[in-house]
Amino acid sequence: AVVAARGDNLSMIACDVITTPAHMPLAERFQHIYQSLIEIIGIYHPNEAAMEELFFAKNARTAMTVGQARGVAMLALANGGLPISEYTPKQVKQAVTGYGGAAKDQVGEMVRILLKLSAIPRPDDAADAAAVAICHLHTASVLTDNYLKLR
Incomplete structure (x- = not known):
């Protein structure tokens, strides 16, 4: 997920998942993940x-x-060239819902609300990626023109 923050305003720039066919050899699957992320970085230029x-x-x-x-x-x-921060699932849930033990559907609904979306991002991994982005933006206090991405 790529999320933008301007002041306290959060907005979804892009949200998707990288999938690989199960029959593809593992090395090729990893190569696809790597190349997809490099492409996303090139398109959105996150900080x-x-x-x-x-x-x-x-x-x-x-x-x-x-x-x-x-x-x-x-x-x-x-x-x-991106600095990488890591968060536990509990930290992500706490930052997004206010409760570290929140259920997956509660996290998804708060992602929808915080990003002013008409629906919860699907599949669940996309909503999870957006939640990690929101967590980072809140936790790192980078609420300026910074962009964030990927789980």
Whole structure:
């Protein structure tokens, strides 16, 4: 998600998810993620980046793959010259809803309200990315003309 802040006004610039086909070899999937993020940076020229910290996953293989994809995303953001901040899911929920234990639907609804959207961003990962952006803008007190992106 790319979110702009001007004063206390937040607005959604772009919100989407990067998907890769499950049948694609892992290295090619990571390459697609990297290239997509570099393209997004080139289009929107954000000043900063924020990511949600890795959560505990029950499946070790899934956790490893998510961790690797996260590393690829961090590399793309760093190569794009962006400082990267990380937030726990609890911090994101707290910043967006005022309650660190908020449910996913509550977070989505607050994203909709705070960004003055007609609907909650879909899929859920897009709403989560927007929530991380909002969290960073609030937490880092960069409410100027800064842009933010990606989970």
